[in-house]
Amino acid sequence: MSQYFSRGANSIARITIFALVVALCSVLWLGYLIVRSPYEMMQNEPREQPVPFSHEHHVGGLGIDCRYCHTTVEDSSFANIPATKICMNCHSQMWATSPMLEPVRESYRTGKSIEWTRVNDLPEFVYFDHSIHVHHGIGCTTCHGRVDKMPLTWQAAPLTMEWCLNCHRHPERYVRPLDQVFSMDYAPPPDQIAFGKRLVREYHIQSLTSCSTCHR
Amino acid sequence: MRISSLAIAVPLLLLTVSCRQDMQDQPKYKPLGANRFFADGRDARPIPAGTIARDELNDTDSFHTGEANGTFLDTIPLKVDSKLLHRGQERFDIYCSPCHGRTGDGNGMVAQRGVKIPADFHTDRLREVPPGYIYKVIKNGYGAMGDYGDQIPVNDRWAIVAYVRALQLSRDATLDEVPPDQRSQLSEERQPQPGAAR
Numbered sequence: 526m527s528q529y530f531s532r533g534a535n536s537i538a539r540i541t542i543f544a545l546v547v548a549l550c551s552v553l554w555l556g557y558l559i560v561r562s563p564y565e566m567m568q569n570e571p572r573e574q575p576v577p578f579s580h581e582h583h584v585g586g587l588g589i590d591c592r593y594c595h596t597t598v599e600d601s602s603f604a605n606i607p608a609t610k611i612c613m614n615c616h617s618q619m620w621a622t623s624p625m626l627e628p629v630r631e632s633y634r635t636g637k638s639i640e641w642t643r644v645n646d647l648p649e650f651v652y653f654d655h656s657i658h659v660h661h662g663i664g665c666t667t668c669h670g671r672v673d674k675m676p677l678t679w680q681a682a683p684l685t686m687e688w689c690l691n692c693h694r695h696p697e698r699y700v701r702p703l704d705q706v707f708s709m710d711y712a713p714p715p716d717q718i719a720f721g722k723r724l725v726r727e728y729h730i731q732s733l734t735s736c737s738t739c740h741r
Numbered sequence: 742m743r744i745s746s747l748a749i750a751v752p753l754l755l756l757t758v759s760c761r762q763d764m765q766d767q768p769k770y771k772p773l774g775a776n777r778f779f780a781d782g783r784d785a786r787p788i789p790a791g792t793i794a795r796d797e798l799n800d801t802d803s804f805h806t807g808e809a810n811g812t813f814l815d816t817i818p819l820k821v822d823s824k825l826l827h828r829g830q831e832r833f834d835i836y837c838s839p840c841h842g843r844t845g846d847g848n849g850m851v852a853q854r855g856v857k858i859p860a861d862f863h864t865d866r867l868r869e870v871p872p873g874y875i876y877k878v879i880k881n882g883y884g885a886m887g888d889y890g891d892q893i894p895v896n897d898r899w900a901i902v903a904y905v906r907a908l909q910l911s912r913d914a915t916l917d918e919v920p921p922d923q924r925s926q927l928s929e930e931r932q933p934q935p936g937a938a939r
Contacts, residue, residue: 549751587850590835596892603772614887615839618856638783640775648765 561685568684571677572642575628578678584709585673591665591707602654606641609633644678645669651686652741661728662700663692664711673709689739696730697721703728803873805895807880813873817906819899829904832897836889845908857885862905863912875902 559565583589592598594607609632620626632639647653658668665672670681682688692699700721705711714720724730770776774784788794803809804818819825834843842849845862860867879898882888893901919927 587839587854589839589851592835593839593892606773608891610887610891615851615856617887618885619851619854637781638773649767649769649771650764 561683561687563683566680566683566685568680568682571675571679572644574642574677575639577625577676579676580672580678581674581676591672598655599659600656602652602656604655609639645680645684647684651739653739659706660703661696661730662703662706662724663696664701664706664708666709666711667692667699667701671709686739690734693733693738696732697725700724700728700730807873807876809873813871813877815871815873817872817899817903819896819903821903825900825903826907828897829900829902829907832893833901833904833908836893837901840886845905862909868909872899872902872906875905 563569583594584591594611595604596607598604609629612626612629613633616626616629621630628639631637668682670679672678697718698721701711701713702724770784772785775782776784779786799805803814807814837845838849839851840849840856841847841862842852847861862868876898878886879893879901880888880890889898916924916927
């Protein structure tokens with residue numbers, strides 16, 4: 526009686542099973558990569574806004590401080606988006622007839638909010654707090670990039686959990702002096718790690734990695 | 742059997758990947774969130790008339806209005822020390838310098854682009870005005886200048902007033918008024934830039 530399968534069939538069967546497992550894993554892995562790719566996270570993608578507000582002009586060109594508009598960033602979890610009134614401090618006189626600014630004037634007349642498109646948007650099961658980061662020497666540019674070079678605002682960091690944890694595990698790599706937090710062109714010194722370790726001690730920075738820090 | 746249950750479980754597991762939206766966008770109210778339930782379309786609700794927020798009960802006293810019995814306060818109702826002045830400097834640079842310039846002579850970046858040239862702080866009239874007057878300008882605005890009451894809390898307003906006073910004094914200060922140990926430093930720094938300061 527001849528055998529239906531040759532001896533080689535045994536290894537083919539093994540390889541097939543193995544390949545199936547590999548294929549399944551790579552599909553899952555691929556999915557994981559896609560879900561957290563810069564494209565899915567909408568990183569580096571300038572967002573359309575009802576008014577083409579440019580940080581490049583206002584921050585880079587005019588040198589206005591972040592806190593002139595984002596007034597609550599030092600005291601609260603939420604970095605305020607400026608009220609229409611704040612735009613009107615200047616634009617009641619400047620570019621006061623520009624059609625580009627019509628939505629601002631309309632909002633001021635009617636009291637209806639301008640509906641800005643959100644740029645940085647964490648899932649709502651994550652708790653984030655600006656004030657604690659600002660008071661522990663983490664600069665705006667570390668998380669938002671060179672805002673002063675953005676004609677329209679985009680999201681500069683991946684905002685994945687991995688990204689948050691990377692800094693929470695090694696704050697000494699990113700921390701800067703408190704008076705440089707709002708500075709746009711701060712460059713870390715060459716001995717950042719040693720310098721950072723000193724600041725971490727000075728500002729009493731802990732490494733916060735327990736789940737309940739961010740998921741509460 | 743194993744294989745077939747896997748064949749069912751794996752697609753089911755994959756389905757859960759798309760089921761997170763409820764947690765991602767929860768139906769809760771967030772600061773500046775949009776809301777279709779209310780007519781004005783906002784999550785944030787207006788404060789009911791007559792509500793008094795903490796710290797705002799006394800907003801008719803002179804600390805909050807800059808006035809007492811109908812005249813402007815002629816002193817700063819906080820202890821003026823270097824801490825207050827540094828705070829004032831920081832806040833002035835954030836909120837006032839875009840128009841008034843870092844030294845208060847009215848040539849800030851925005852003024853150069855076309856806002857009405859604001860008042861120079863170093864005129865006799867503005868040197869004479871009482872602190873309460875400057876406080877009032879910050880709180881309520883003045884002429885073409887909008888009010889900054891919403892952006893700047895009460896203590897910071899007084900800190901800015903103190904710093905404006907310091908700016909004004911610095912223009913007329915003589916070398917004798919500088920502490921002796923810092924004089925040499927000043928004259929060194931002044932040499933290369935004649936005419937930069939009066």
